[in-house]
Structures are given as structure tokens and as C-alpha cells.
Amino acid sequence: MIDTVTDELRTDILSGRFEPGDRLLELPLAEHYACGRAAVRSAIVALATEGLVEREANRGASVRRISVAEAIQITQARSVLEGLIAAQAARHSTPSDHEELRSIITEMEESVADDTGRVYSNLNGRLHRRLQDMSGHEIAAQLVSNLRDRAAHHQYRLSVMPGRSRESLQQHAAIVDAIIAGDEFAAASAMHDHLQSVIDVLSQWQDAGGRHP
């Protein structure tokens, strides 16, 4: 039960059902998830150590607010870890993996042509998740998943930027090419370039004072 509630609450936070700063009252949540306060408390403790929620002694929990500065650090950490993942994927992926990666890129190209940002964002998530699996690197995969969750809000803002997916597509294609070629160094390097471009956008937002563009 407690793991169920943890997953549900995490999902609801990531989906925007609860926004940054929202208080997470135990009693209403217990009612919402049809469980006792104990399960909610455990879920909050777990999500707090995951960095998704903030707990203040005797004050309760709230959805953690991630500053742009922190999002940049998160993306930097992601950059090196996903670089590792890309390198390992280049080393361990099979021909059928390559086929799947190519097909994702193809779908991405169609999505960019149709200008369906929502679809592209899903494909983006799918690509990164598949790379995590192919790498066989469970530790890095777990850390990256957590980091992605933490910065999900900013990632969303990024995904709805006009023209963003076109730029992103080229980078993704470069990553996939390097992996198919089995070039570990190039794969890591392409991944770094990709996430550096994310960092560049975040830095612009930061310089703009964190206001929504």
C-alpha cells in the first residue's frame, strides 16, 4: 500500500496535479488516496528523500520548488550521467536496439514536421528511457530518472518552446548515430552537447530573472 501511494503521489506531482509550493496535508491526501494517514506519511518521507517534496518539522510537507539555478545543476548532473549511459548504450546495444532507436527518430521527424509538440515530448522521454535500459547501467538509470523528475516542471516549460523540438531532433539523431556506430566517446559527447543546449536555455531564463518568456 505505502509503495502504491508513493507512486500515485509522485505521479500526481509530476503531472502537475499538485504544483510547486502546494501544501501536502496528510488528512486530505489520505482521503484522496483512500488510505490511512500512516501510508501518506511514509509516501511523503520517501518523496522527501527523493527531493520532490519539502518537509518542515511540525509544519508539514509541500511540493518542492526548484529554482532555475537548481534546474541548471540538475541538468549538469544529468549531462554527465546520461553521457555515461550513452557510452554504455553504444557498447551494449544490439542490432534490434538500433532498429528501435532509428524508428523513434523517424517518429520524431514526423512529429516535428507536423509540429505536434506534445507527441515529440513523449518521444523524447521514450528515447531517453530506452537508452537507460540499453545501457544496462541501473545505478545511472535510477539517478537520471530521479533527476528528470526533479526538474520535470522546467523540462515542461522547455518542451513547449516553439522551434525547440527542431533543434533537439538533430541532437537526438547525432546521439543515436553515435550509438549505432558503437562509438562510446562520440555518444557521450553528443549527449553532452544535447544537454548543454538545455542548460543554455535555462541560463537565458535565469538571466531574464526567472520570468516566463
Next chain:
Amino acid sequence: MIDTVTDELRTDILSGRFEPGDRLLELPLAEHYACGRAAVRSAIVALATEGLVEREANRGASVRRISVAEAIQITQARSVLEGLIAAQAARHSTPSDHEELRSIITEMEESVADDTGRVYSNLNGRLHRRLQDMSGHEIAAQLVSNLRDRAAHHQYRLSVMPGRSRESLQQHAAIVDAIIAGDEFAAASAMHDHLQSVIDVLSQWQDAGGRHP
């Protein structure tokens, strides 16, 4: 209270008071830490999401057993993250920071000369922790701390290897030199070399079938 118990339990696990595989019964722990079962439960949930303990439904918790293969992955992840930290430290550290790093290296040299492995191990921890602080990269620092905790058992085995500290010292000195020179790339590279040598030792253990050498 619950944060206190979490810290105490974590410390006891890292210190070896509880060994990998040991069951963590709630009632005895509650007595040991002079608290209620609820606090122990919360601590266990927190440490489970940190990856230090393992929870089975209706079966209770136990100290997580980390295989050599997993320790290698942990060290690989540490390698890229500490590379990032070293680079940031090279960028942000002050002259007084440099003085402190130099003094740690000096103490390390004395420790190696005296062959006091225990002291060297402490200095090793201090150096890495200071680099985390100097980098100003809280995200990477937090992740690395967690990874170090997870592999603590193997790290201990490593630290008591004869001749290990002498080799390690040169690598640490190279890292510090690069940071003082303000060379981000060299700092990251030296850190990678350092942790690669740890991975090499772990790989030897793995090939030896995980038996203690």
C-alpha cells in the same frame, strides 16, 4: 525525531554496526534508539529510497547487500559526478581553499610515510568532502555522498589494501594541482583517472569471484 533516528541508523549501518544482510527489526531498533516504532519505520523508508536498506512487503527490512558489480557501477557514476565537482571546484575555489587542499595533501604524505592507513582513509574522505563544498554544486555533492554511502563497505575493503594509499596519493595530488591551476578539464580528467583505478581494483575482485583477496 524521525530525522535523528534516520541519521543514527544510517551512521550505524555505515560504521558496520549492522552488516549487509542483517535484518532490521522494528521493535528492537525502537528500543535501541529509544523511540517508537513509527520513527523507525520512517527511517527505514527513507534509507530504503536512499538505497541503503532493502524492504520486502510483510517481511521487513534488511541492510542492502551491494555486489561488486554494483559497486563498479556506483563508482562509474561517482566518477562522472566527481569529475563535474572537480571541474567546478577548479572554477570556484579561492586561494584559501588552495591552501587547505595543499595542507590535506601534505598530511596525506605524512600518513603514507608513517603507513597509517586509518588516518589516510579519513584524509581521503575529508578531501573529497571539501571538494564537494568548494564546487558549490549541491546536486552533485548530494548524489556523490549517497553513492559513497552505498559503496562504503567496498570502499573500506579498498582502503585497507597494502600499498593502495601510496598509489592513491599521487592521483589526489594530481587532482589538487589541476584545481589550483584552475584547469577544469585537467581536474575532471585527474578525478576520472583516480576513480578508474578504483574501478580497476573492483574489477579484479569481481574476476576473482568476489572472494576477499
Next chain:
DNA sequence: GTTAACAGGATCGTTGACAATCGCAGACTA
């Protein structure tokens, strides 16, 4: 009008008891 003390409400934190579950030992059967 501003500040300080106070009371009330809301919420977390803790405790103790009870229900649910699991593993194991011992009995029973083929």
C-alpha cells in the same frame, strides 16, 4: 496606530492496540 500577549483552531507527531501476513514446526497421510 502599533505592538504584545493570548486564545483558538488546524495540523503534525507519537503512542498503543489490533489486524493481517508470513515462515516454520509438527502432525497427519499415502
Next chain:
DNA sequence: TAGTCTGCGATTGTCAACGATCCTGTTAAC
């Protein structure tokens, strides 16, 4: 003897109630 079933002890999971703490709005004094 081997296999299966059942009851028991140990431990976790859940719940409700109580106590502690903090915030807020009100009142009174200066």
C-alpha cells in the same frame, strides 16, 4: 519416508486517539 496440511509465533501493516506545536486572528495596553 516424502509430501502436504494446519496451527502457532513472530513481525509487519493499519488504525484511531491523544498530545505537542505552530499559525492566525483578536484583544488590550501603551
